[in-house]
Amino acid sequence: GAGVSQTPSNKVTEKGKYVELRCDPISGHTALYWYRQSLGQGPEFLIYFQGTGAADDSGLPNDRFFAVRPEGSVSTLKIQRTERGDSAVYLCASSSDRLSSYNEQFFGPGTRLTVL
Amino acid sequence: LAKTTQPISMDSYEGQEVNITCSHNNIATNDYITWYQQFPSQGPRFIIQGYKTKVTNEVASLFIPADRKSSTLSLPRVSLSDTAVYYCLVGPGGFSGGYNKLIFGAGTRLAVHP
Secondary structure (H helix, E strand, O other), X not given: OXXXXXXXXXXXXXXXXXXXXXXXXXXXXXXXXXXXXXXOOOOEEEEEEEOOEEEEOOOOOOOOEEEEOOOOOOEXXXXXXXXXXXXXXXXXXXXXXXXXXXXXXXXXXXXXEEEO | OOOOEOOOEEEEEOOOXXXXXXXXXXXXXXXXXXXXXXXXXXXXXXXXXXXXXXXXXXXXXXXXXXXXXXXXXXXOOOOHHHOEEEEEEEEEOOOOOXXXXXXXXXXXXXXXXX
């Protein structure tokens, strides 16, 4: 079956612009996560959705970052007034909440964001 | 959440067995040990999870001593395609469903040479 997909695969923008990154989770997965990965580092947790609601947004770095999942499937990560420090790979992951390992999340290929 | 320490990088050759050790001295009673693999330009992929002793699947084996303060991921007979970053994670786990935000360290960069 289809895995987690993310679009676009690459996004180049200018400092101060607004960007949206999209995630399509595995069908039927109720849990969805966003992570950010800087070069040479492991992924860093941003936000977790259970269904339509953000159950844990403690990893969002500031109020320029916002994410939605209005119908409990596709999610969009939104970044306002982008800064050069926002440049990273943004990863989305999903998992099933039924009889699955607590720690088995399925990741997409990521969106590489470059802020010039 | 327990902190993990693992080597920054390792080198091996095709056909050899590779063992990557992870230290987690402050592991809690209900914590599991999970390993992920990440290839360039891809998201991490779950490899294996264990609580104690030994776990084996089609990809790897995970050895956990009785004190659980460390663990070793064993990759048998590696090939060039095993070149990747391997992450050791410690946190609540088990097959009970639910949610867990994964806390990644910098991982171990494994390079397999011909």
